[in-house]
Amino acid sequence: MTTYIDPSPVNFQAFKDLPRDQPIHMLNLLQFRDQAEYPARHEHAGKGWSGKRAYQEYGATSGPIFERVGGEIVWRGTFQTMVTGPDAKQWHxxxxAQYPNSGAFFEMIKDPEYQLAVVNRTAALIDSRLMRFEPGEAGGGFG
Incomplete structure (x- = not known):
């Protein structure tokens, strides 16, 4: 089974090649490890944290940076069942996440405090998806 935690160089370049001066929405799908996997010398190694607990730590430590760059969560949900897609994939x-522009996203991921915080995300996840969307209008029908 192929899993994804970080972007490939090709996908990240495609992200960087898109316009940088418009609002963006980033859809995040997360599958947590049963037990977080920290590097051996990390301060949280050996605490027995679940992946979900490690992701909560990521949120607590990266949240102030996310907010400082103008990010906000515009939708959150808890997975219930797969309707269309592989039956084996169950997102937790x-x-x-909405950003004022991709420059804000780059500012966040380059921040030294964020780079320390992201270790918690890596320890927490067994698989993830991160997809960029241009925000559209809400409401109305499907078309």
Missing amino acids: DGFV
Whole structure:
């Protein structure tokens, strides 16, 4: 089974090549490890944290940086069942993060405090998806 935690160089370049001066929505789908996997010398190694607990630590430590760059969560949900897609894939959590532009996203991921915080995300997840969308209008029908 192929899993994804970090973007490939090709996918990250495609992200960087898109317009940087418009609002973006980032759809996050998360599948947590039963037990977080920290590097051996990390301060949280050996605490017996679940993946979900490690992701909560990621949220607590990265949240102030996310907010400082203008990010906000515009939707969050808890997975219930797969309707269309592989039956074996069960996401534990999903949310849409909104940024004022991709520059704000880059500012966040380059921040030294964020780079320390992201270790918690890596320890927490067995698989994830991160997809960029241009925000559209809400409401109305499907078309």
